Amino acid sequence: MAMRTSPESPMPVGRVSRLIGEWIDRLGAVWVEGQITQLSRRPGAGVVFLTLRDPAQDISLTVTCFRAVFDKVADVVTEGARVVVLGKPEWYAPRGQLSLRAAEIRAVGVGELLARLERLKRELAAEGLFAPERKRRLPFLPGRIGLVTGRASAAERDVLENARLRWPAVRFAVRNVAVQGVHAVPQVIDAVRELDADPSVEVIVIARGGGSVEDLLPFSDEALVRAVAACATPVVSAIGHEPDSPLLDLVADLRASTPTDAAKRVVPEVGEEVARVEQLRERARWCARALVEREERGLRATVDRPVLAEPHRLVEEHEERLVMAVDRGRRVLGHLLDRADAELSHTAARVVALSPAATLRRGYAVLRRPDGSVLRSAAEAGAGEELRARLADGEVGVVVTEPSGGGAVAEGAPAGTRVPDAPGREEESPVGGGS
Template identity: 50%
Template sequence: MADAHEDNEHSPRILPDASASLAATAADTSAERPWPVRHLSPKIGEYVSRMSPVWVEGQVLNVKRWRHLVFLTLRDTDEQMSLKATLPAAEVDAMGAALEDGARVVIHAKPQWWMRGGDLQMVGDEVRSVGLGDLLARIEALKVALAAEGLFSADRKVSLPVIPRRIGLVVATQGDAEHDVVTNATDRWPAARFEIRRVTVQGPRAVADVVAALQELDAMDEVDVIVVARGGGSLEDLLPFSDEKLVRAAAEVVTPLVSAIGHEMDSPLLDVVADYRASTPTDAGKRVVPDAAAEADRLEGARALMVAALSTRVRRERERVADLRARPVIAQPIRMLEPHRDKLHHARANLRTVTLSAVARARGEFASAAASLRALSPQSTLDRGYAVVRDASGAVITSPADVAVDDELSVRVAAGSLTARVTDVAPAD
């Protein structure tokens, strides 16, 4: 009664007929007409009670037995979600295996709403253990489906870089995998540099953490290869590395990917989708970098081969030069010119003879042409006493009618010219 009295002092007084003014449905409620908790909780219970029983899978936590009931928490294996559940102790005992924290089970249960506490609980009537065979069958079915999509095709895989600028490494926050990869890589290649992401590698957070680390490292330009390493574990511990979300994220990574989960018996799907599967983190550390000592030996061997090849080539060329120098045409080059010199001498003699003959013939032709020209030239006529008379304009006078008395004329004779004046004009008889 004291508690009821205190509640009445600190709570609004409600008239007996106040329920008549409550909103009929949730959609009709408002700030002025709210539902009290005692009214809402039963309605949630009514809604939940209409749900059918369901088979649900999860990981068992916080197992407690009280009389004929077993109380536990059923946690999702991939997400941070959980539900409370109860099971008949007889059903749990009938499993034939101890129900302990971390076990994976499938229970048949119906949701039930506890109105006073505001809790949702799964009330189960049957429970089955999820064995290794079931898990392997699921992984195999997923493997077949993803293979049909081409995620495991050899055409998608790329070669690892010879000398990576930086190695992306995804490892557990604690464990030997990081040490194994880093130590073996730096032992082989002291210049190896790492970009390390330490994440959760098992449990419900593993998939999201590993996917985020992969995407972050893939976006870094200097990271030339990514290694996902874990030092083995049970099949249940390695289930995140066969998760569909993680496998698809790994397939989308552009940077060459190395899977070093270290589980030889049952290879997780990450091994299949990766560009290279390392048997252990140690193997991954040796695979992503070259062996500096071996590379030095190879370099020395290559240098020796180059020196030998160059020496052989120089020796061969020297022998060729010696052979060329020993040839007569090189030893006495003047002998090569003797046939051409004789030929040139004969050609020059022939040219002289032909030239002299041509000149003599031309001279004779020239003398004949000169004699003919002189015979036909007006000068020869003048030489015989004739003259050429021209008027003042330079026109040749051929008739007395062409001049008049007192006209001044130019007279050309053999030895020169003279000027005359007309004193008389007489036509020819």
């Protein structure tokens, strides 16, 4: 129940502590899991003191138990072991300290640990922390490598020595931490976060040598797995040996079977790279030579062509064809002109042959009345009728003196003139100058 207090009537600290103790005394026994960080067994003492710590958080709890209770598990429980304790919370009022009076202690077995790890593995996998698409590629030649490992450990030596043998200029940022025990998880998390915040570090390697399942438990801790998943820098897990597989291997961007393998996977071997560069150079030279040779062959084939061997030959051939075409055009044009000239001459000759003037030049004449009508028949002419005779070089006047059915005689007409005796018909008959 809430206590009635005020600035004028405050509650003493001792009473508050006693009230807390009374409330805790009403609690029943609970099962608590944790890791033993301190173990105190004084010879002859009937009480054993333990410090139980939560591996995932920085919280500790003092546990007391009778020696008879602890002796049942004394052979399997040591500092660093994970245990499950059945105890009743107690409050020591004079000091204001909470403790746990243990009635039973059980060591967490390997089988139970593996079952718990399997459940945690499924939960994290369901969240997508182990998905392959989250994996990032390591840089080809990192400028600086972050290394999280135990101080002066074989894992640290393997990584540093093998990396420098492969690439002597490699640089490391080493963070020595506890790799087992109650302080391993927070120290590893702090080191990983520190290296991840360093922009010069391009890849982080977490390395530890082999050990038992209990020794490798910190690298399956949920807090550490989530811290690695949140890193922006690629992380390489090199924990234990090939058969060992903590959860850190699943969340890391690359799993190395051993610390030595991590050094080989992170740093390229200088000799191999030099050989690869030389191979690429030789391939580039071969490609360049092949390209030049191919172009030279094409150039030689082009130069050997007749058009380039005798460059004037093409012009001469075109000149010959042009001259032949011009000559052919002239011949064709000449033939056409000759034919047209012949046709024109024939037409002109026909026109001249059919011309009345040509007929008049042969000695014929055309008789017309004064009104211009042409006399076409001798019967049309009357005696004494005056007519006009059209000759080749002019006209003369004539007078009809003797009309007859055989043709009238026109007086004054030149000799050889024939008076037409029918319309539309001219007969060749001389015209006399008599009556």
